[in-house]
Ligand code: XUL
């Protein structure tokens with residue numbers, strides 16, 4: 001049996017349950033029992049419910065029927081992938097397929113249509129096009145589709161299927177004066193629009209009728225006669241946009257060749273086919289003139305079955321494009337040299353491609369994107385201060401969009417950021433209030449600015465599908481917070497901090513933030529000599545309780561997290577590390593309402609291993625989110641570098657997988673480019689590298705868990721805790737005397753190896 005392998009970008013064999021695509025003869029043999037018994041007549045009858053097939057000459061019906069094959073797709077199985085060449089053509093027999101398209105600017109998949117069998121109760125069938133498409137199809141319920149092998153496919157169908165979905169709706173209008181629109185020759189107005197029409201089918205090329213199914217390919221010689229040949233020689237189907245068959249009325253008028261060709265000559269769109277003068281005679285042979293009443297819809301946006309090309313001779317028409325579609329095309333592209341980042345696999349040396357991260361790849365029951373939940377940190381990427389460090393506030397990252405401190409610049413950065421997110425293929429972002437909006441002359445103005453900016457953020461979120469992982473308030477940069485905010489000796493600073501926090505809870509709710517972070521900024525002290533330590537800690541608890549009460553009051557469902565950091569900017573930060581914060585939360589009865597956001601580089605500032613706090617927080621059920629970054633051991637400060645160490649990523653993602661995921665938190669790249677990394681493309685390279693590093697860690701962690709060797713070693717080491725007495729102790733039911741009695745009876749505890757070296761080497765196996 002000859003298998004038709006689909007293009008490697010297309011459907012992979014294992015993704016099709018029964019969908020073996022065969023050539024004509026093999027197809028018949030391969031039909032499942034039962035279905036194979038279907039008579040040719042039944043198949044023909046079925047195919048004839050499809051408008052496309054209805055147009056085929058009758059003597060071709062048996063040929064087509066003979067190459068049909070039943071295949072089934074499970075829910076969510078891909079049938080055709082966007083951009084794939086596609087070797088087969090599907091007709092849905094039962095069930096429904098959803099059509100998704102990537103937005104023009106990036107790769108977010110948007111559902112644009114559903115293809116069903118029975119529409120409006122009528123027995124009609126939708127064809128799923130098969131040539132290189134701008135759409136991806138996912139069959140929804142279990143459904144059957146019929147497949148035709150490409151070899152047996154006549155070019156007529158190829159051409160029919162190759163048309164793009166309509167991207168605009170065109171409605172005839174009344175025009176009071178002379179107008180010109182979209183390069184069409186619009187001359188003057190009447191109460192109707194006059195259009196010259198070319199019937200699409202007249203331009204279709206016919207393949208030779210070879211009943212064996214071995215038809216000539218598109219490039220072979222054929223009988224170039226009639227209008228089909230004309231279309232083929234002009235290549236019209238590919239070049240022109242056709243309108244829909246339903247628009248044909250009986251209102252056809254004869255075509256005055258001498259007079260009416262003027263509209264054609266003045267139509268710029270028609271010149272795409274080459275020298276028009278030579279082609280006009282052949283074209284006019286298949287054209288007619290039609291009067292279209294004002295208000296009549298000629299072409300419908302999104303229509304998959306377009307049949308006519310229109311040339312407007314007189315009158316005016318209006319083109320409308322759905323607003324969402326318009327928004328997909330940004331007025332200015334800020335990263336014109338960069339397109340949507342693709343997965344190329346571990347062998348790739350392209351710095352602008354993923355080697356490990358495949359967002360939709362399912363691993364241990366979850367998509368990679370859902371395990372990772374990557375977010376871009378606004379403050380390190382778009383706050384306009386990039387390329388500074390503790391020794392220079394003169395930035396080295398000069399971006400064309402960082403014009404000034406005006407609202408316009410901040411608004412432009414929203415476009416920049418969302419273009420970046422979508423091209424990068426990241427699902428989330430995070431920001432502080434001061435990152436996204438100018439602070440204005442006072443708090444009121446700042447709040448108003450935040451309202452304006454968050455309106456735009458919200459519309460961008462809706463447009464792109466990118467979500468807000470977390471938001472927060474910056475209570476540490478402004479001089480009013482020089483002594484802290486929640487722990488400030490000056491109550492007015494505390495109050496200002498509360499006001500900023502309240503606003504950010506409102507904004508977080510508006511934008512659907514999944515988490516809200518409290519990083520203690522300057523909550524700490526430089527010297528205890530001037531500090532009421534106990535009072536300050538109590539004030540911090542009061543501040544968090546005020547925020548919690550407000551969150552509940554407004555019905556904001558985000559999780560609350562505190563981000564520990566041992567030092568910097570103050571010498572002694574209160575939120576030293578995960579255990580300190582968790583202890584503080586328990587002390588103030590906040591442990592049910594807060595978790596921790598762990599930044600591994602902060603963990604190292606506390607003198608712990610990179611993954612220490614992730615482990616601690618997770619073990620105590622308190623790991624809410626991660627600021628995934630790395631540090632520089634040769635510098636003393638928080639360098640916020642992108643993760644690039646696969647071993648560290650493995651150890652981090654292991655903890656995430658072991659606790660079943662990180663939602664509603666995520667992996668936020670609280671990372672910045674080095675001052676020396678000045679190219680715009682470095683923004684992408686750095687994030688791609690970070691995402692890949694963690695994805696690689698995820699893959700390794702899953703393999704490690706699946707193999708179970710690490711777990712086995714751990715269980716062996718603690719096996720004595722499964723004895724009856726040990727369990728009683730663990731449950732708090734034993735007495736000290738009981739345990740003493742046991743010890744008195746037992747021999748000296750045996751020594752068993754901790755196996756550290758073995759385990760360290762074992763980890764390398766998964767990197
Ligand atoms: C500072 C830090 C902050 C928090 C948010 O070291 O990590 O960016 O993540 O305020």
Ligand code: CO
Pocket residue numbers: 519563599627670
């Ligand atoms: Co952080």
